[in-house]
Structure formats: structure tokens, C-alpha cells
Amino acid sequence: MPKIKYKPEVLHLVVVVAIALFITLATILIYNTTSSINKGVNQYSDRLASQKSDLIKNTISYEVKTLINFSACLSNYKTIPENVIVKDITALENSMTTAEAVFIADADGDVIASKNVTMNVSHREYFRNSIKGKICVSKPMYSEPDGKMVNFITVPIYGDYKRIIGIVVGVYNEHIFSDMLDMSFSGIENDSNGYILNNNGEVIMHGNYVLGDDVPQFDSFFSSELLSDVSETDIATVRDNFMKVGSSGIIKTTYNNERYVILYDGFSEIDNLHYLVIAKEDVVSAQTNSFITKNISMYIFFIVILLLVIIAYILIVRFTFKRLKNANEHISRIAYVDSLTGYSTWDKFVLDAKKLLQYEYRRYALVSFDIDKFKAINDMYGHDEGNRVLKLIADTVNRNIENTETFSRINSDNYYILMLYHDDSQISERIRNLIQAIEYEITEFVPVLSFGVYRILDSNESIRRMGDLADIAKRTVKYGDDSAYAFYTESMLESMREEKRIENEMQNALDMHEFCVFYQPKVSLDGNVNLTGAEALVRWIKDGNVISPGKFIPLFERNRFIVKLDFYIMDQVCIKIKQWRNYYKDLLISVNMSRVHLKDPQFAEKLYSICASHNVSPSNIEIEITESAAYESLETLV
Structure with a gap:
């Protein structure tokens, strides 16, 4: 048998190959591991950027939708009298909290506005683009005629056969959007620059450049010195993405020996806008450096x-x-995870709620609740105690829900619960039990809780929309004496709109003396039927129609406009007493006053001052309040 020869060179080769293979595998594994962490950090960064961009994206999208809805009502505006159109524009301006003004420009650029101005905008770029059918958001420019720096949002008006007959223009102070773009990226102040860019990378809006000279200012992103370290291929990729609706991505670059992360996120409803944020890389991914x-x-x-x-x-x-x-x-x-309660944040609540709502055989309701006058509790007991109460409530809710339910503290003292139910009585019973459990846990004071319930009929409806409707129901029971709840109905939404209309008109109604005082006589029954006094009753008369006090008095008590109205009535009563003085010397007029005044230590002094200004004796006036309100404020009255 031949002897097997030992060949060390073969062994050496095997060792070398093994070592090389091991090094190769190790290198690949280390590379993949590092890439995984970098990918996780990128996903985290992208998620935070999306969260930060939602506010301004949603704000702009909401304004665009509002203008689109308005333009849809103008398809035949050429046949409508101009004063009616001006009235509609004024109503829209009053309902919009962000826009400074709204106007219409016809196909020739001539403007119709709520203010009496003569202006033509056909030379404006936003007009030329929008009259071609585009929805546009303009760069900041001087407005006519006041000369402020503003942004314009424009949408086309379509007439018959989809023919464009004009545009609707919203005017916005540039600081509204620049302040939104200055949001903190990591929770640390002044850590990022925010921008809104168009498809070509041109700056439409920007923040206040909180990073200062560390980042060069630019009018066009793609020509910025910040991209000098980025390859042409990567820049081309970003350019392509900017041409796509809703595209997003991340770029890393070096400028002045400082590493930066640039994140962009396209608008899904406006096809030519992108949100972009620039932050230092160590703010976003410092945890990877040591690794x-x-x-x-x-x-x-x-x-x-x-x-x-x-x-x-x-x-x-x-x-x-x-x-x-x-x-x-x-x-x-x-x-x-909510850092205060340790339970779900809003984002987690939305994810969990969507999963639970996939089970169509289950009936769910979204329950919204909060603590009435929680700010006063914070002021009285301190923020630490307030935070302890919020955590205590979250713990109590967690103990009172099932595995097929979820909840979250949305913000401050506002909570949402996705609650299973069979019928309304079951929801009512669970809410009452939850109120009792919370009152049992909180011993320092008796919390007054307000609940709103929205029965979910369409599981595909947005969770935000469900919460808004539950909040509307909640508002109808707030500021009562005890904890209460209400189920959402469509009439509540109409009532809220009616209340908003009343609030828009109340001050003007007071200035125009639309609140009239009527006097219900009081007579003695001693046989002579003598007039002994009268009760002052207020009625709101608008356009010849009488508005019932039940429609505006409760609202005025909630928004405290009742204070102005009561003092106005008191003033009118004094005027009437002075007029009647020669005919009824000892006439006693009763005036109803809201319980809101009982919290004002200067209330009596103010009433006396009104009497004195008209040279009327306080003995001629009788103040009436409800018995329950008097007992609540007995110390103040005494």
C-alpha cells in the first residue's frame, strides 16, 4: 500500500482558503448587520420626518380642499349678482382660521373680493398656471394693495363642459407656514431647517433658517452648495422622485466638514409640492457611531x-x-409609547384600532373623554399632581377594557377608547362604571368627566374622523356639574355649525342693538290691580325674526359672552327706569343674571356703577339668579 504523503503546502492552502472564506463571510455579515442598523435608523428618521411634516401638509391640503369645495359652488357665478358672491366670499373668510383673505379672478384676471378693490392679477404666475387647470401654491410675494409678504393658494373654477372660467385664490401670511416649518426634529430646539419645494426644487416656503450659517440658504435645492458632495446619479434619482406624487427619500451629504441628513416627503394630494427637512446627522443617528x-x-x-x-x-x-x-x-x-402614561400613543392607537376594525362581525364605538377644567386642577394642585392624575386615569382605563379593545391618551387630558358593544345600554353602563372607578381612585377632588360616543358604522372611515365626531358629542355635555356622556347624532354637527354662526354674529348684534329688552309687568292682587314692577326679558331680533333665548343663552354662558350681554341689559333697564321715573316712582324691575358673574368679586360694584351712571337707585332693581347657582356661590353672595 503506498504511503500517503503529507503535503504541508496543501494544508496551508486549505488554512488560507478557510481563513479567506471566514474573513469574507465575516465581512459580509458585519456589512449586512451595519446596513440593517443604518436602515433601521433611516426608517426611524423617515417616520419622524413624516410625523413632523403631517401638520403643514395637512394644513395646506385642508386649505386646498376648502378652496376646491368653494370653487365647485361657482360653476355659474357669472350669472349670480356680484353682491351675493361677495357675501359668500365674506362667509368663507370668516369660517377659515388660516387664510387672511379669499378672492375670485375671472378668466381675464379681474378680481372680485370682499373688500372694495379694483385689481387685475393676469400678470401673476399663479394666475397663469391655475387658469390652465393647475392647483398652485405660490412663493412669498408682496400682496396688492397692502404690501404684505404672503403666499397664494389657487384652484381653478370649472364651468360647463369642464371649461375653466376663473380661479379662487386664498391669501396666507408667510409667517403662518414658516412657523410650522420651524418644528423641532428631535425634540431639541433649533436642530433642523424645513422647506416646501416644487417639482424643480425651487423653494416655495421656508422656515426661519434656525441652523443659521451652518447650512447655506438657497432658492433652488438642486443648485445648493449643500449637494456638492452628492453624486450626480443620486441627484438625478432625487430629481426623478420630485416628479412623482407622494415620493419620499433620504440623502446624506457633507458640508463644511459636517455631515447632514436630508429627508423629503411629497404631498399626496398636490402633485408638485414636497416637504424637505435638513438636520445634522449626529442628531438623527448618533447611536450608530460607536458601533x-x-x-x-x-x-x-x-x-x-x-x-x-x-x-x-x-x-x-x-x-x-x-x-x-x-x-x-x-x-x-x-x-x-406615551412617555407620561406608558400606554399607546395616537399613532399606536390608530394602528391597533385599524387591526381590530378588520373584524366585521364586531361592533365598535369610539369613546372620547376628558376632565372638565383640567387646567384649573393643574393650577391648584401643580403639574406633578396633574400628571399623576393622568397616569392614574390611564391605569384605570387599562384595567377596565378587554383584550379586543384599545385606548390612548391623545393629548393633555383627552383620551380615546375603542370599545366593543352590543347596544347603547351596554356602552352607558360601562361609561358609568368607568366614572365610578376613576372617582374612587382620585381622592383629592371629584373629577367631572365628559364623554362622547361615536358608533362606528363604516370601519373604513378614518380614525381621526371618528374621533372628531366623538369629540363633537363630548362638547354637548361639557361644563356641567356632574360627569356625563352623549351619543353622536347628525343633528349635533348641525348644532355646532349653528353655534359657530351665532358666535360670528353675536358681537355685531350687540353693537347694532339687535338684543331687545321686553318688560313683563307685575301687578298687585289687592283689588286695585296696580302695576308694581316688571321683569326684564331679552330677545334677539334679527332681520325681523325673533331668535329664541334657548338657542343663544347656553352658548353665551359657555363662551362668557353672557357677561357683556347681561351688563348691556342692565344698562338698558336703567335707561328705561329713568324714562318711567315720572310715571312709576317705586317701580321694581327684575333682571336675570347668569351664574357666571358669581365668580367675579367685583360683580356688585360693576352693577352699582351702571346704576350710578344713569342716576338710578339700586333699590329700583332686583337681581335674580337660580337657586342652585346661589347655593354654589353662597360665600361670594354673603
Whole structure:
């Protein structure tokens, strides 16, 4: 039998190949691990950027939708009298909280506005674009005629056969959007610059450049010095993405020896706008620096001593996965865990609610509740105690829901519960039980809780919309003496709109003396039927129609306009007493006053001052308040 020869060169080759293979595999694994962490950080960064951009994107999208809805009502505006159109424009301006003004420009650029102005905007770029059928958001420019720096949002007006007959223009102070763009990226002040760009990368809006001279200012993003370190290929990719609706991405660059992360996120409803934020990389991904350094050190050490590198490799893999797990947990905790209560944030609530609503055989309601006058509780007991109460309420809710339900503290003292139910009586019973449980836990004071319930009929409806409708129901029971709840009905939405209309008109009605005082006589029954006094009753007379006090008095008590109205009535009564003085010397007039006044220590002094200004004796006036209100404020009255 021939002897097998030992060939050390073969063994050496095998060892070299094994080492090379091991190094290759180790390199690939280390690279993939590092890439995974970087990808996680990028996803985290993108998620935070999306959260920060939602406010301004939603604001602009809402304004666009409002203008689109208005333009849809103008398809035949050429046949409508101009004074009617001006009235509609004024009503729209009063209902919009963000826009400074709204006007219409016809196909020739001539303007119709709520103010009496003569102006033609056909030379404006936003007019030329929008008259071609585009929805446009303009760069800041001087407005005519007041000369302010404003942004214009424009939408076309379509007539018959989809023919464009004009445009609707919303005017917005540039500071409204620049302040929104100055939001903090990481929770640290002055850590990022925000912009709104068009498809070509031109700046439409910008924040206040809080990063200062660290980042060069630019009119066009693609010509900025900030991109000097970015390859032409990557820039071309970003250009392509800017031409797509709703596209997003991340770029990393170096400027003045400082690393920056640039994140962009396109508008889904406006096809030529993108939100862009610039932040220093160490703000976004500082947690990766030490890990990358350790990987490089361990890799060099692996080249020197194979055995130690193998051990180190095992340790680094374990360490890497632990760091990756911790990073993911940290990201999830920031986005999904409320730092105050330890339970779900709004984002987590939305995700969980959508999953639960997929089960069509289950009936769910969205319950919204909060603590009445929680600010007063904070002021009286301190913010630490207020935070303790919020945590206590969250713990109590958590103990009183099932595994097939979820809840979240949305903000401040506002909570949402996605609640299973069979009928309304079951919801009512659970709310009463929850009120009792919370009152049992909070011993320092008796909380007054207001609940609103929205029965979910369409599981595809947005969670935000569901919450808004539950909030509307909640508002109908707020500021009562005891905890209460209400179920949402369509009439509540109409009532809210009616209340908004009344609030828009109340001050003007007071100035125009539309609130009239009527006097219900009081006579003695001693046989002579003598007039002994009268009760002053207020009625709102508008356009010849009498508005019932039940429609405006409760609203005025909630928004405290009742204070102005009561003093106005008192003034009118004094005038009438002075007129009747020669005919009825000892006439006693009763005046109803709201309980709101009982919290004012200067109330009596103010009443006396009104009497004195008309030279009327206070003995001729009798103030009436409800018995329950008097007992509540007995100390003040005494």
C-alpha cells in the first residue's frame, strides 16, 4: 500500500482558503448587520420626518380642499349678482382660521373680493398656471394693495363642459407656514431647517433658517452648495422622485466638514409640492457611531489573531443583534409609547384600532373623554399632581377594557377608547362604571368627566374622523356639574355649525342693538290691580325674526359672552327706569343674571356703577339668579 504523503503546502492552502472564506463571510455579515442598523435608523428618521411634516401638509391640503369645495359652488357665478358672491366670499373668510383673505379672478384676471378693490392679477404666475387647470401654491410675494409678504393658494373654477372660467385664490401670511416649518426634529430646539419645494426644487416656503450659517440658504435645492458632495446619479434619482406624487427619500451629504441628513416627503394630494427637512446627522443617528467604530476595531483585530477574532466575532454578532433590538425597541417606544402614561400613543392607537376594525362581525364605538377644567386642577394642585392624575386615569382605563379593545391618551387630558358593544345600554353602563372607578381612585377632588360616543358604522372611515365626531358629542355635555356622556347624532354637527354662526354674529348684534329688552309687568292682587314692577326679558331680533333665548343663552354662558350681554341689559333697564321715573316712582324691575358673574368679586360694584351712571337707585332693581347657582356661590353672595 503506498504511503500517503503529507503535503504541508496543501494544508496551508486549505488554512488560507478557510481563513479567506471566514474573513469574507465575516465581512459580509458585519456589512449586512451595519446596513440593517443604518436602515433601521433611516426608517426611524423617515417616520419622524413624516410625523413632523403631517401638520403643514395637512394644513395646506385642508386649505386646498376648502378652496376646491368653494370653487365647485361657482360653476355659474357669472350669472349670480356680484353682491351675493361677495357675501359668500365674506362667509368663507370668516369660517377659515388660516387664510387672511379669499378672492375670485375671472378668466381675464379681474378680481372680485370682499373688500372694495379694483385689481387685475393676469400678470401673476399663479394666475397663469391655475387658469390652465393647475392647483398652485405660490412663493412669498408682496400682496396688492397692502404690501404684505404672503403666499397664494389657487384652484381653478370649472364651468360647463369642464371649461375653466376663473380661479379662487386664498391669501396666507408667510409667517403662518414658516412657523410650522420651524418644528423641532428631535425634540431639541433649533436642530433642523424645513422647506416646501416644487417639482424643480425651487423653494416655495421656508422656515426661519434656525441652523443659521451652518447650512447655506438657497432658492433652488438642486443648485445648493449643500449637494456638492452628492453624486450626480443620486441627484438625478432625487430629481426623478420630485416628479412623482407622494415620493419620499433620504440623502446624506457633507458640508463644511459636517455631515447632514436630508429627508423629503411629497404631498399626496398636490402633485408638485414636497416637504424637505435638513438636520445634522449626529442628531438623527448618533447611536450608530460607536458601533461602527467597534466593528472596524474588531475587524482589524480579526486579521491579527484568527482565534481571538472568532471569539470577538461571536461576541460582536450577539452585541450587534442586541443593539439592533434595543434600537428597534427605542424607535418603537418613541413612536408608540406615551412617555407620561406608558400606554399607546395616537399613532399606536390608530394602528391597533385599524387591526381590530378588520373584524366585521364586531361592533365598535369610539369613546372620547376628558376632565372638565383640567387646567384649573393643574393650577391648584401643580403639574406633578396633574400628571399623576393622568397616569392614574390611564391605569384605570387599562384595567377596565378587554383584550379586543384599545385606548390612548391623545393629548393633555383627552383620551380615546375603542370599545366593543352590543347596544347603547351596554356602552352607558360601562361609561358609568368607568366614572365610578376613576372617582374612587382620585381622592383629592371629584373629577367631572365628559364623554362622547361615536358608533362606528363604516370601519373604513378614518380614525381621526371618528374621533372628531366623538369629540363633537363630548362638547354637548361639557361644563356641567356632574360627569356625563352623549351619543353622536347628525343633528349635533348641525348644532355646532349653528353655534359657530351665532358666535360670528353675536358681537355685531350687540353693537347694532339687535338684543331687545321686553318688560313683563307685575301687578298687585289687592283689588286695585296696580302695576308694581316688571321683569326684564331679552330677545334677539334679527332681520325681523325673533331668535329664541334657548338657542343663544347656553352658548353665551359657555363662551362668557353672557357677561357683556347681561351688563348691556342692565344698562338698558336703567335707561328705561329713568324714562318711567315720572310715571312709576317705586317701580321694581327684575333682571336675570347668569351664574357666571358669581365668580367675579367685583360683580356688585360693576352693577352699582351702571346704576350710578344713569342716576338710578339700586333699590329700583332686583337681581335674580337660580337657586342652585346661589347655593354654589353662597360665600361670594354673603
